Amino acid sequence: MNNEMFMSRLRALGDPTRMSIVECLASACCGRSTEIDDHGGVISPTAGEVCCTVTGATKITSTISHHLHELGSAGIIALERRGRTTICTLVPDALLEVAEQIRLIAQGKENNEC
Amino acid sequence: MNNEMFMSRLRALGDPTRMSIVECLASACCGRSTEIDDHGGVISPTAGEVCCTVTGATKITSTISHHLHELGSAGIIALERRGRTTICTLVPDALLEVAEQIRLIAQGKENNEC
DNA sequence: ATAATATTTCGAAATGTATCGAAATATATG
DNA sequence: CATATATTTCGATACATTTCGAAATATTAT
Numbered sequence: 001m002n003n004e005m006f007m008s009r010l011r012a013l014g015d016p017t018r019m020s021i022v023e024c025l026a027s028a029c030c031g032r033s034t035e036i037d038d039h040g041g042v043i044s045p046t047a048g049e050v051c052c053t054v055t056g057a058t059k060i061t062s063t064i065s066h067h068l069h070e071l072g073s074a075g076i077i078a079l080e081r082r083g084r085t086t087i088c089t090l091v092p093d094a095l096l097e098v099a100e101q102i103r104l105i106a107q108g109k110e111n112n113e114c
Numbered sequence: 115m116n117n118e119m120f121m122s123r124l125r126a127l128g129d130p131t132r133m134s135i136v137e138c139l140a141s142a143c144c145g146r147s148t149e150i151d152d153h154g155g156v157i158s159p160t161a162g163e164v165c166c167t168v169t170g171a172t173k174i175t176s177t178i179s180h181h182l183h184e185l186g187s188a189g190i191i192a193l194e195r196r197g198r199t200t201i202c203t204l205v206p207d208a209l210l211e212v213a214e215q216i217r218l219i220a221q222g223k224e225n226n227e228c
Numbered sequence: 229a230t231a232a233t234a235t236t237t238c239g240a241a242a243t244g245t246a247t248c249g250a251a252a253t254a255t256a257t258g
Numbered sequence: 259c260a261t262a263t264a265t266t267t268c269g270a271t272a273c274a275t276t277t278c279g280a281a282a283t284a285t286t287a288t
Contacts, residue, residue: 106209
């Protein structure tokens with residue numbers, strides 16, 4: 001993860017709406033947004049379902065669509081078009097990379113001219 | 115760290131100027147911004163010194179002053195007035211808390227209604 | 229082909245944020 | 259007290275972002 005990607009991920013996570021989306025996708029334990037199918041596979045929610053959970057709207061709004069794509073280009077979530085729906089999945093590794101980078105900075109070990 | 119503090123820290127870290135300040139304060143290894151005195155104590159830089167390192171200016175600017183206080187109210191750095199200078203120190207624990215919280219979210223273990 | 233559904237794109241309005249210079253404040257020094 | 263130094267506050271401007279509604283696109287179903 002280069003520095004540009006790191007900053008774009010931090011920026012993406014800094015918006016409350018986008019953080020809600022991330023938490024919605026992360027909360028598989030609620031069995032509400034991300035579910036497990038009969039074969040043990042993960043069924044991720046559609047953009048519309050994420051929007052319902054996050055905003056209470058009945059269908060996806062342009063605002064949520066925009067935020068989803070911003071999270072997507074930061075690599076925090078993956079967007080996959082399937083038929084007429086768009087499936088949204090969290091990319092946990094992206095978050096773990098951000099966490100690790102922040103840890104390194106806290107320890108004065110970030111990549112600088114040292 | 116409550117959720118409001120978490121978000122304000124994320125937001126604070128998302129700005130490149132503020133991230134430069136944080137990295138400047140974290141890079142004790144460079145012996146440039148944070149130094150060790152004869153008695154083994156840490157000597158943190160003044161706001162002006164941070165500003166010089168980050169922007170190349172010869173004295174502190176209002177912009178950097180503003181960013182320092184934003185980082186301060188997010189608890190990421192500590193500001194201590196000493197005489198006519200303001201001493202800036204990183205609060206590594208604040209960063210570590212942010213990192214840990216992001217890790218928890220990545221694992222779907224954030225504090226929600228589960 | 230038409231209609232229905234899900235999403236994206238576009239343009240505009242509203243809001244928020246960063247930046248800058250000047251003035252104000254606070255502290256130390258001569 | 260007057261001056262110099264370090265920082266903050268203020269007000270304005272520029273810029274970026276969020277949000278919204280309408281129109282456009284894409285896909286499936288009838």
